[in-house]
Amino acid sequence: MADLNFELVTPEKLVRSETAYMVVVPGTEGDFGVLAGHAPFMSTVRNGELAIYRSENGEPERIAIEGGFAEVSEKGLTVLAEKAEA
Template structure:
């Protein structure tokens, strides 16, 4: 079962894809989201989103600055003030 992940900035939709897991830099600490996660909302801090295509396969890192993350029955949506592909 895959998690639907969307990353949105004020300029555009940057990502909309099905993934295994995303680790988000929350203000209370990093948290991982898998398919079926309980509904949840968090403010995010500046840091890197880590996107996993499989249990041990990192498919990308995206640096985000400010915003919110919402987990719902539809998946994970991150609304970031700024986002850039991490090196």
């Protein structure tokens, strides 16, 4: 399976721009996982942790985020967070 293009952006800076196997986002309606090829989707984001999986069976890297939006498009996943801390 192809890698997912992922960007994490705050008002201050571009925090991450990389590829990943899967990213789990804390949406306001519940957590959702995004893989490459995911259908277009947009959601508000609640305070919580992004889980970034580099490989299918790997341990996730976690980044705390506060509020914002997530957009899945044909280009990949973009998370626009109010704050982000590794």
